[in-house]
Amino acid sequence: MALAKTDASGGSGLLPEVLAFSSSLALDRQLLREDLVGSLAHVTMLGRTGVIPVADARAIRDGLIDLWRRADAGTLELPDEEDVHMAVEVELNRTIGAPAALLHSARSRNDQVATDLRLHVREVAAAALSELTDFIGELVARARQETGLILPSYTHRQRAQPVSLAYWLSSYAAAFLRDAQALAFVLDQCRLLPLGVGAISGTSLPIDREISRQLLDFEGVTLNGMDTVGDRDFALDLLYATARFFVHASRLSTDLIDFTTQEFGFASLSGDISMGSSMMPQKKNPDLFELVRGKSGRAVGNLMGLLTTVKGLPGGYNRDLQEDRASLLETGPLLRGALSVLRLALPRVTFNPERCRAGLEEGFTQATDLAEALVKKGMPFRKAYMAAGALVRRCQEQGLSLREATLALAQSVDPAYDAQVLSVLEPSGAVARKASAGSTGPAAVEATLRALEAQRAPLAERAARVPKLTAL
Numbered sequence: 001m002a003l004a005k006t007d008a009s010g011g012s013g014l015l016p017e018v019l020a021f022s023s024s025l026a027l028d029r030q031l032l033r034e035d036l037v038g039s040l041a042h043v044t045m046l047g048r049t050g051v052i053p054v055a056d057a058r059a060i061r062d063g064l065i066d067l068w069r070r071a072d073a074g075t076l077e078l079p080d081e082e083d084v085h086m087a088v089e090v091e092l093n094r095t096i097g098a099p100a101a102l103l104h105s106a107r108s109r110n111d112q113v114a115t116d117l118r119l120h121v122r123e124v125a126a127a128a129l130s131e132l133t134d135f136i137g138e139l140v141a142r143a144r145q146e147t148g149l150i151l152p153s154y155t156h157r158q159r160a161q162p163v164s165l166a167y168w169l170s171s172y173a174a175a176f177l178r179d180a181q182a183l184a185f186v187l188d189q190c191r192l193l194p195l196g197v198g199a200i201s202g203t204s205l206p207i208d209r210e211i212s213r214q215l216l217d218f219e220g221v222t223l224n225g226m227d228t229v230g231d232r233d234f235a236l237d238l239l240y241a242t243a244r245f246f247v248h249a250s251r252l253s254t255d256l257i258d259f260t261t262q263e264f265g266f267a268s269l270s271g272d273i274s275m276g277s278s279m280m281p282q283k284k285n286p287d288l289f290e291l292v293r294g295k296s297g298r299a300v301g302n303l304m305g306l307l308t309t310v311k312g313l314p315g316g317y318n319r320d321l322q323e324d325r326a327s328l329l330e331t332g333p334l335l336r337g338a339l340s341v342l343r344l345a346l347p348r349v350t351f352n353p354e355r356c357r358a359g360l361e362e363g364f365t366q367a368t369d370l371a372e373a374l375v376k377k378g379m380p381f382r383k384a385y386m387a388a389g390a391l392v393r394r395c396q397e398q399g400l401s402l403r404e405a406t407l408a409l410a411q412s413v414d415p416a417y418d419a420q421v422l423s424v425l426e427p428s429g430a431v432a433r434k435a436s437a438g439s440t441g442p443a444a445v446e447a448t449l450r451a452l453e454a455q456r457a458p459l460a461e462r463a464a465r466v467p468k469l470t471a472l
């Protein structure tokens with residue numbers, strides 16, 4: 001059967017090679033549940049508005065539910081068709097006969113696929129938002145346990161200033177919070193129902209989009225059918241939120257990959273998340289984080305791919321849009337996979353306070369605190385900066401750490417040095433003294449953690465409120 005061909009389009013025959021090339025069924029059978037839910041709403045609306053007889057609407061409804069049950073049981077074999085929409089209609093015709101011919105009244109695959117995709121994106125975004133907000137909560141909880149551990153922060157991958165591990169953890173929590181906000185924006189972009197705009201210009205049949213909207217739990221209906229059938233912005237938004245999450249996850253991964261090297265030695269991974277080498281018996285590799293980082297390439301590629309597909313298309317529907325499927329359908333599993341392994345891994349990363357402290361001392365990371373202590377005594381910052389730099393240089397020449405600098409040595413560099421200024425060289429003091437908002441100072445970190453919690457909670461609730469397909 002070839003549903004999408006009439007005599008006008010050249011009769012029923014489609015070359016098998018052409019069907020194989022153009023079919024999206026291999027991928028979009030993953031949208032079967034979304035497609036069935038959309039069809040159930042559509043047929044209910046058709047029955048209620050009198051576009052089709054109520055008895056036929058019921059027969060179609062029962063047939064669709066039967067397909068759902070067989071899909072759940074794993075016994076549904078979809079016929080070879082151009083896409084899942086056709087396959088469902090053909091299978092429905094095979095099982096319920098004549099009434100199946102009424103299902104597609106006042107509908108096109110163009111508004112149908114747009115509806116399926118929004119249902120899909122809505123569910124993927126809600127599931128990811130829920131898991132991401134949990135992860136943020138776990139980062140916050142871990143940060144609360146790690147306020148006492150001090151390690152170097154880095155700029156240009158050179159040791160910069162002492163920070164608490166809580167500060168490092170909350171830096172990623174803050175980035176992931178923005179990703180959670182981006183996912184909430186995706187949900188906003190899925191608020192309007194495409195179904196009912198038909199192929200491009202609507203329908204003269206007396207449908208009521210409001211009924212379908214209520215059944216599918218959307219907040220409104222789309223504004224313009226020509227825009228609706230060519231719109232994949234909601235999908236682009238999901239791919240962008242995903243790509244950005246992965247960019248953050250890849251940076252977290254690189255930090256952990258570096259921190260667990262013998263060179264840094266700041267952290268170690270438990271045996272159940274580290275991989276061995278097939279040849280080198282001593283290896284304990286951070287493959288998990290490398291894979292998260294590697295998969296970020298796919299996420300970024302998916303966004304680029306879909307942007308490129310949509311760019312320059314003429315208005316309305318074009319079959320090019322079917323190429324959204326691979327990247328979009330990959331996104332849910334990609335997000336789920338990365339989020340779940342990161343959540344598993346976090347409690348299995350242990351930090352080594354001594355090695356972190358050694359990194360601070362070797363790195364002269366208190367130099368800025370030294371300059372600021374001179375500033376507090378009234379020295380202009382640029383002069384204090386030079387004086388601190390000179391002392392670092394002197395210590396380096398003599399093979400000393402900053403903490404080993406004597407008062408005499410400091411005063412030989414600049415007479416403004418005194419015992420009080422040198423007292424800031426204890427690294428934990430450098431963290432404790434930070435007072436500005438958003439800093440590594442304990443009070444600022446606590447305020448940040450509270451803000452993260454406060455902003456995370458409503459996003460988690462938002463995710464929980466999104467209707468599930470099975471509840472529609």
Ligand code: ARG
Nearest residue numbers: 024082083109110113321322
């Ligand atoms: N398989 C198509 C897609 O996914 C469905 C829409 C086809 N529409 C059409 N006019 N040929 O985009």
